[in-house]
Amino acid sequence: xxPRAFDDTIPPHLDAAFNYARWLTGNDADAEDxxxxxxxxxxxxxGARREGDARAWLFTIVRNTWYSRVARRGRARDATxxxxxxxxxxxxxxxxxxxxxxxxxxxxxxxxxxxLPSEFREVIVLREIEGLSYKEIAAxxxxxxxxxxxxxxxxxxxxxxxxxxxxxxxxxLR
Amino acid sequence: MTCxxxxxxxxxxxxxxxxxxxxxALQDHLLDCRECRQRVDDRVALGRLxxxxxxxxxxxxxxxxxxxxxxxxxxxxxPTLAAAAVLILSxxxxxxxxRSPSMGGTSGVDVVAADIVDGHVRSLMVDHLxxxxxxxxxxxxxxxxxxxxxxxxxxxxxxxxxxxxxxRIDYLSKRPVAVLVYRRQQHPISVFVWPAAERELLPLTxxxxxxxxxxxxxxxxxxWIVSDLNDAELSGFVRSLQASQ
Numbered sequence: 001x002x003p004r005a006f007d008d009t010i011p012p013h014l015d016a017a018f019n020y021a022r023w024l025t026g027n028d029a030d031a032e033d034x035x036x037x038x039x040x041x042x043x044x045x046x047g048a049r050r051e052g053d054a055r056a057w058l059f060t061i062v063r064n065t066w067y068s069r070v071a072r073r074g075r076a077r078d079a080t081x082x083x084x085x086x087x088x089x090x091x092x093x094x095x096x097x098x099x100x101x102x103x104x105x106x107x108x109x110x111x112x113x114x115x116l117p118s119e120f121r122e123v124i125v126l127r128e129i130e131g132l133s134y135k136e137i138a139a140x141x142x143x144x145x146x147x148x149x150x151x152x153x154x155x156x157x158x159x160x161x162x163x164x165x166x167x168x169x170x171x172x173l174r
Numbered sequence: 175m176t177c178x179x180x181x182x183x184x185x186x187x188x189x190x191x192x193x194x195x196x197x198x199a200l201q202d203h204l205l206d207c208r209e210c211r212q213r214v215d216d217r218v219a220l221g222r223l224x225x226x227x228x229x230x231x232x233x234x235x236x237x238x239x240x241x242x243x244x245x246x247x248x249x250x251x252x253p254t255l256a257a258a259a260v261l262i263l264s265x266x267x268x269x270x271x272x273r274s275p276s277m278g279g280t281s282g283v284d285v286v287a288a289d290i291v292d293g294h295v296r297s298l299m300v301d302h303l304x305x306x307x308x309x310x311x312x313x314x315x316x317x318x319x320x321x322x323x324x325x326x327x328x329x330x331x332x333x334x335x336x337x338x339x340x341x342r343i344d345y346l347s348k349r350p351v352a353v354l355v356y357r358r359q360q361h362p363i364s365v366f367v368w369p370a371a372e373r374e375l376l377p378l379t380x381x382x383x384x385x386x387x388x389x390x391x392x393x394x395x396x397x398w399i400v401s402d403l404n405d406a407e408l409s410g411f412v413r414s415l416q417a418s419q
Contacts, residue, residue, distance in 0.1 A: 011241060018232035032236045039240045109223045127189060128224040131371055134191050153185045160220050 006046050010039060013055040016130055017062050023125045024066045026114060034069065038062040056132060059140045063122070112162040120155030123148055175203040180210040188217045190348040286346070286398065287380045287387045293344045293353070294364045294385065294400040304340035304355055314341045318352055326352035326367040327395060327419055334414035336363065356411065363401040363411060370396040381405075388412055392419050 017038060021031040038061045045061070113121055126132045126140060138145045180203055186192045187200050204211050306317040315328040321343055330338045339355040339362065351368040370391045380387040386408050389398045397415070401408055 007241075011237070014232040014237055014240060015229070018236065019230040022230035028233070031230070032233065035232065035236060036239055105223065106227060110227055113224065113227070124224060128221050129227070129229070134186075134189065149186060152189070156185065156217065156220055159224075160216065163220070163223070 006043060009046075009054045010042055010058065013058050014039075016055055017058050020059055020122075020125060020130065021062050021066065023113075023129075024063065024118065024122060030066075030069075034062060034066045037069075038065045041065060053136060055130075056136045056140055059126065059130070059132075060142070063140060108163065112159055115162065116155055116158055120151055120158060123151045124155050124159065127152060175199045177203075177207060177210055180204075180207070180213065184210075184213055184217055188214060188221065287378070287389070288382070289346050290364075290366055290387055290398045290400050291382055291385050293346060293366070294362075295383075297342065297344075297353075297364065298362070305342040307340040309338050309340075311338060314338065314354070317341060318343075322350055322352055324352075324369050326354065327393065328354060329415065329418040331356060331411070331414045331418060334410075336411050336414060358401075358403050358407055358411065361401055361403040363399060363403060363408070365415070366398040366400070367395050370394055390416070392416060 014035070017035050018031055021034045021038070022028065025031045025034060038058065041061050041064075042058060113124065116124070122141065123137055126137045127134075132140065134145050134148050137148045141148070180187075180200060183192060183196060183200060187197065192200065204214060306314055308314050308317075309330065309332065311328045311330045315325070318326055318328075318341065326341075328338070328341070332338065336356045336358055339357045341355060342353045344351050344353045344366065346366065346368075349368065351366050354365040354367065356363040356365065378387075378389040380389075385400050385402055386405055387398065387400045388408065389396070390412075391397070399408070399412065399415075401411075403411070
């Protein structure tokens with residue numbers, strides 16, 4: 001008997017899993033490894049899955065896979081502490097005249113979001129890009145809804161202030 | 175409500191996570207407070223910027239690896255899980271097959287589809303199918319103006335055999351939505367319309383409790399239709415509606 005239920009449940013969310021993993025890890029190679037490992041875990045735990053949003057369930061596994069990897073590697077860089085305030089946006093090397101304003105905006109926003117500590121970055125990605133509700137985000141990051149709310153607020157504050165330093169985006173924000 | 179309250183609730187407000195009472199109170203405050211309006215506008219603009227980022231889709235080779243036979247074999251080697259899978263297939267298999275191909279908005283698709291059916295059934299039970307009763311699209315369309323923050327596309331499909339009956343407002347996924355009602359013989363068809371979320375969903379068909387639900391995104395609008403009409407005639411309706419947009 002082929003695992004049809006798995007095939008119906010997981011592959012449709014592969015793009016979302018990869019997108020989330022890409023934002024967590026910051027690079028394609030790690031994102032691919034994490035998603036592949038997460039899918040193997042998902043297969044293993046599929047029987048124990050509670051009814052509900054399969055996508056949020058997969059996000060939870062992707063997240064746990066990534067953080068257990070980070071812990072193993074001891075790569076502090078990937079798990080920037082929430083207290084870490086050294087969030088200066090990286091100086092993105094690009095020729096302003098060679099790029100359209102929109103492209104600049106994308107680079108700036110992406111860079112600013114990538115510079116956010118992961119605790120803030122992931123709730124913004126889950127909310128804005130994946131459209132999860134607070135309740136769903138709370139389930140994914142295994143934290144109370146109050147934590148989701150405060151991280152979203154603080155993360156957005158930081159993101160906004162980072163972007164205000166980028167002159168090309170003033171028009172987008174104001 | 176004070177400016178400090180708005181500062182605290184601003185994110186929940188733009189995320190549509192406030193209950194109706196708080197939402198209304200906050201909106202009232204915004205009418206009088208330019209500073210708070212700016213705060214909310216900034217948050218909305220920030221969200222738009224983040225959502226404008228390119229989406230990282232899974233590379234083909236990853237997709238192939240995840241679905242590779244090697245992954246499957248791991249599955250089959252675990253007898254308890256295989257048994258669990260059989261159980262899922264026999265008990266929940268039908269539900270799994272109905273599961274949507276993609277999710278979006280603030281709720282899962284299954285949740286939205288179930289809400290759509292509920293909205294349709296409720297409107298039939300309390301005889302609240304229509305707030306504005308007219309077969310004239312030029313009467314129905316202006317009726318929505320001022321009641322919604324978007325303009326739903328209203329088309330009469332009488333020439334295709336699906337006359338417009340009217341419209342109503344419903345509240346769904348934490349926002350007011352337009353509902354256009356068409357008829358095919360004695361079968362009402364509710365068409366729920368609202369501006370589509372940022373990410374496109376694949377077209378979807380869903381059936382429950384004798385109702386069929388169909389969903390697609392067209393022209394920036396999210397369309398959800400529900401009816402007890404048979405699938406063939408409902409598909410004909412969908413084609414006519416899509417062609418009219």
